[in-house]
Amino acid sequence: MKRSDWRGGGSMGSGTAIIGVMTESKEHLLSLSLDELTERVLALGMPKFRAAQIMEWVYQKRAASFEEMTNLSKGDRALLGEKFAIFTSEIVRNVTSSDGTQKILLRWPATEKSPEGGLTETVMIPMDDDQCDNFGNTVVTHRRTACLSTQVGCPVKCAFCASGLEGLKENLTPGQVVEQALRLTHMLPKEGPGHRITNIVFMGMGEPLANFDTTVAALKTLMAPWAFHISGRKITVSTVGLPPQMKRFAELGLTATLAISLHAPNDELRSQIIPWAEKISITQLVDAGKYYFEKTGREVTLEYIMLDGVNTLPEHARQLATIAKLLRANVNLIYYNEVPELEFKRPTGQTMFAFQNTLRSAGVNAHVRKSRGRDIAAACGQLARQDKGKGVVQVTVSGA
Ligand code: SF4
Structure with a gap:
């Protein structure tokens, strides 16, 4: 059973004050x-x-x-x-999952396009892991991954995604992207284990490469020694695949990981679930992915959200293996987080691992990503849709 503890009010239990708009x-x-x-x-x-x-x-x-x-x-x-x-947003919701994943919903100052102030989601995923160093000693790592949004809403409108349901409202500025990371930092302890953000993924609301200049400027601040000082290798920019922008990104010489959100292994299926895929073929994406490798020496990663019965068949795994091998890409298989308004279903663990096995048998490095924050409207964009503009709410959800 899950227990939800809702506390309305004007201050955050986490100690994060709302700071002026x-x-x-x-x-x-x-x-x-x-x-x-x-x-x-x-x-x-x-x-x-x-x-x-x-x-x-x-x-x-x-x-x-x-x-x-x-x-x-x-x-x-x-x-x-x-x-x-310094801070320009208001935290309207702050939700913590039983697994420690924390999601905050931010409202930005009103603009012409968003007269009530645009809403975006930002997530912190904590992961404490035992690892073995070169001398056989156990080392505990305290990874703190921030998942950032780059747009209010999303222009891509993927059929399975809550963020895309209403399309794009507006682009965020570099400062608004950086502010998300700073908001999360203020929620971490000031010192000791897990006191800083170690990894960044641009996998929140929006298509990062469709807001190219903002994404690049924010990335530079996240990497800068005078700011967050996070290595580019620990930053992943995830794109649904815009070949010209992917090539432009490759030419910047940044060391970030580029992830292609493929989600389907052939053009026909892909264009059914990702409208932009009607104009951009997988062949073009492979070409741009190869270009990224040539320029940066870094292979792209393939992200694949598993939609039960839609893209999870053995033939899909075989087609995906062919694409992954062309790109020498690792594949991340992601559990779908269901969105109440949408009919897509989350597959069973058995389906996930059978799919992974088919990829591995074909020689592809494939991982099933752990599902995090499922009890806190984990699907991207779900929290923003749930918000009824009731003011500040802090939610703690714990297993009981
Ligand atoms: S999955 Fe990503 S690209 Fe697709 S609509 Fe959602 S936020 Fe946009």
Whole structure:
């Protein structure tokens, strides 16, 4: 049995306060690189090193306001507070699963396209693992993976996905993507095991490569030593497959992993569940994936959501194996998280592992991804659809 404990109110039990929504006149600090902030502080008559101090306060010391930056003069703090906003979102829901997965629903400032403020989801997936080092010692790793959104809604409208049900509302800015990671960081302990985000996946709401410049700018901040300092190898950008953008991404020389959300092993089936696949063939995706490997030396990964009876037959596994071998790609098999409004079903474990075995027998490295946060509307976009605009709610769901 699951027990849900709903507590409405104006403050977060996790200790994360709701911090002011950006006013139109303020620039979003989290959209800026260190160089850009340096230009701004010089223009305000402050010393150049002020920019590095501010970034350290925001990203290392977790300051949520300029008032907390005590090694800055009072005058500078006041001026910075007039010019810049750090947090711009409001946390409208904060849900924790029995497996520790945490999902937050953020509302962004109102815009013309989203007069009530766009809603996006952000997820933290904790994973503490025992591993063996080169000397046979047991090492405990504390992986904290943040799953970020890049758009409000999604233009792709995959048939099985809650995020795509209403199409695209608007693109997020780089600062809004970075803010999601910072919101999650503020929910982690300040020190000790699991105190920082170690991995990032761009697998939340939206198609990251359809909001290309934002995705790249946010990625750079996530990797920057003055901000999150996460290795590109620990960042995965997942795309439904836009060949020109995939090639452009390859040319940037970033070390991120590119994952193609394939979800079907032939064009006919793919275009039935992913509308954009009508115009983009698997052959084009394979071509772009090979280009990514040539340019970066990194193989793409194939993501495959298992929709029971739709793309889970043995012949599908054999077709998928052929594609994976062309790309030398690992395949991640993902359990479908059911969406109440949609008729797709989650397969059994037996179906998942039989499919994996067929791939492995064909020489493909295939993994069944663990299902996380199933008790907290885990399917992408589900929480946003559930929101009834009732204000701040914190939900803890625990096995009982
Ligand atoms: S699965 Fe991804 S690409 Fe497809 S509609 Fe959902 S968010 Fe968009």
